[in-house]
Amino acid sequence: MANHLDSFFSALADPTRRAVIVRLVAGPAQVSELHEPHNMALPSFLKHLGKLEAAGIIRSEKIGRIRMVYIEAAPIAEAEEWLKQQRHVWEKRLDRLSALAGNIEKESNDG
Amino acid sequence: MANHLDSFFSALADPTRRAVIVRLVAGPAQVSELHEPHNMALPSFLKHLGKLEAAGIIRSEKIGRIRMVYIEAAPIAEAEEWLKQQRHVWEKRLDRLSALAGNIEKESNDG
Numbered sequence: 679m680a681n682h683l684d685s686f687f688s689a690l691a692d693p694t695r696r697a698v699i700v701r702l703v704a705g706p707a708q709v710s711e712l713h714e715p716h717n718m719a720l721p722s723f724l725k726h727l728g729k730l731e732a733a734g735i736i737r738s739e740k741i742g743r744i745r746m747v748y749i750e751a752a753p754i755a756e757a758e759e760w761l762k763q764q765r766h767v768w769e770k771r772l773d774r775l776s777a778l779a780g781n782i783e784k785e786s787n788d789g
Numbered sequence: 790m791a792n793h794l795d796s797f798f799s800a801l802a803d804p805t806r807r808a809v810i811v812r813l814v815a816g817p818a819q820v821s822e823l824h825e826p827h828n829m830a831l832p833s834f835l836k837h838l839g840k841l842e843a844a845g846i847i848r849s850e851k852i853g854r855i856r857m858v859y860i861e862a863a864p865i866a867e868a869e870e871w872l873k874q875q876r877h878v879w880e881k882r883l884d885r886l887s888a889l890a891g892n893i894e895k896e897s898n899d900g
Contacts, residue, residue, distance in 0.1 A: 688802035691795050696871075703879040751879050754872055760807075761869035768814040768862050 682734075683760060686753045689733035694718065694726050702736060702749040709738070709745045793845075794871060797864045800844035805829065805837050813847060813860040820849070820856045 689695055698712055713723045727747065730736045735754070738747045800806055809823055824834045838858065841847045846865070849858045 683807065684802050684804065686802075687798045691797075691799035691802060693795065696794065699875055700878075703875045703882070705882060749879060751876065754875055754879070758869055758872035758876060761865055761872065764810055764814045764865055765862065765869060767811075768860060768865070771814070771816060 682753070683757065685733040686735065686757050689729050689735055690757070692726065692729075694723070695730055698726065698730060698747075699735065699749065699754075702747060703751075703754075706746050706748045709747060712747060793864070794868065796844040797846065797868050800840050800846055801868070803837065803840075805834070806841055809837065809841060809858075810846065810860065810865075813858060814862075817857050817859045820858060823858060 690699075694716055697716070701707060701712060709724075709727070712727070713720060716723055727736065727738070731738065733753065734750055736747050737750055738745050740746075801810075805827055808827070812818060812823060820835075820838070823838070824831060827834055838847065838849070842849065844864065845861055847858055848861055849856050851857075
């Protein structure tokens, strides 16, 4: 679980790799199509795809002479869930602080 | 925005730093209290805090002789939002595929 989130968040920490994710959530694509908008040598781009694949975020499949790339949604949902949990704890604390501030104000008005 | 998410996701790609976040969403803490559960030399631990602070995820304040550390919730919400957007696009596509599959099945039954 720890290593899983490590490699996932690390894979997200790059604009090229995030752009690939943004493209692939809309549907599968060939490697050449994914590479086209990036001003980058193909070997460098393939390293980015390799990092995404190692993190389990994409998978690829060779169909004849082309390689199709697909998104894997589970890690995205898992990372989102982790962040959501942190936000929930934080928001609950804010609610308690806010209630506490309300009580203090009320007591100060009553006194 | 790109660099912002770069440094944020990069900061999350480490179990020690995620543990610090999990602790701080529950409330501010002193550096010594944050360090205590980690079997790690203080200078190494301070580097992790430095990375979180550079990413805008935490801030710290010296109060007399102690340093208090606070979470900054905005980057967590921003990263969560980015992931949510990707999931939404992906789910919409699944809905369309599912509807399409339903139509094909219906036509095949009607035919």
